[in-house]
Amino acid sequence: EPEVTQTPSHQVTQMGQEVILRCVPISNHLYFYWYRQILGQKVEFLVSFYNNEISEKSEIFDDQFSVERPDGSNFTLKIRSTKLEDSAMYFCASILGTGGQGPLHFGNGTRLTVT
Amino acid sequence: KNEVEQSPQNLTAQEGEFITINCSYSVGISALHWLQQHPGGGIVSLFMLSSGKKKHGRLIATINIQEKHSSLHITASHPRDSAVYICAVGDKLIFGTGTRLQVFP
Numbered sequence: 472e473p474e475v476t477q478t479p480s481h482q483v484t485q486m487g488q489e490v491i492l493r494c495v496p497i498s499n500h501l502y503f504y505w506y507r508q509i510l511g512q513k514v515e516f517l518v519s520f521y522n523n524e525i526s527e528k529s530e531i532f533d534d535q536f537s538v539e540r541p542d543g544s545n546f547t548l549k550i551r552s553t554k555l556e557d558s559a560m561y562f563c564a565s566i567l568g569t570g571g572q573g574p575l576h577f578g579n580g581t582r583l584t585v586t
Numbered sequence: 587k588n589e590v591e592q593s594p595q596n597l598t599a600q601e602g603e604f605i606t607i608n609c610s611y612s613v614g615i616s617a618l619h620w621l622q623q624h625p626g627g628g629i630v631s632l633f634m635l636s637s638g639k640k641k642h643g644r645l646i647a648t649i650n651i652q653e654k655h656s657s658l659h660i661t662a663s664h665p666r667d668s669a670v671y672i673c674a675v676g677d678k679l680i681f682g683t684g685t686r687l688q689v690f691p
Contacts, residue, residue, distance in 0.1 A: 504679060506681070508627075513672075513681055513683045513684055514672065515681070516680055519678060519679075527677065527678050529678075560627055564629075566679075573634060574634055575619050575631045575679065576631065577621075577628070577629040577630070577631070579628050
């Protein structure tokens with residue numbers, strides 16, 4: 472069964488550094504999402520992406536964050552200048568249709584640790 | 587007020603018990619998802635619902651669009667069902683806070 476893959480599985484970085492988290496969604500899916508989960512807290516929506524542009528973003532997704540689909544397969548989340556509070560598990564997800572239609576597929580996540 | 591509320595937050599059960607987890611939401615939606623997050627952190631989709639009821643093995647999910655409420659039922663619960671169960675709604679897939687289920691043998 473096709474799956475969403477995320478790399479790296481764990482990233483450690485120093486405060487102020489830029490990080491890029493990578494995701495390869497399922498190939499025929501059209502909608503892509505990034506979520507984060509701070510340890511012990513609920514999963515929070517960051518951003519959704521469709522047709523090569525952001526369709527929605529949350530308050531968390533400020534100017535320090537950006538997303539790209541550079542080559543038609545990868546879907547990246549960049550944090551320009553990491554802060555300690557960015558430490559979390561970041562999940563990528565993809566879905567075939569609009570309005571949340573269709574099975575939702577998640578990657579295994581990237582654990583980001585900012586020191 | 588959260589847009590997606592789940593109850594209970596924590597649930598313990600003996601193996602074999604019937605489990606119900608509830609999800610209420612305030613936003614208009616076209617679909618609702620039930621997800622399972624295992625202790626290792628991975629998230630798996632269980633159901634996508636837009637109306638009525640779906641069944642998969644021992645899991646049953648129902649939704650009432652008019653009342654903005656959905657339930658997830660687990661029949662004959664088993665220790666391997668122990669996980670966090672999350673409902674997610676709307677185009678942004680807003681997550682509920684999750685229900686932590688522990689099933690003891």
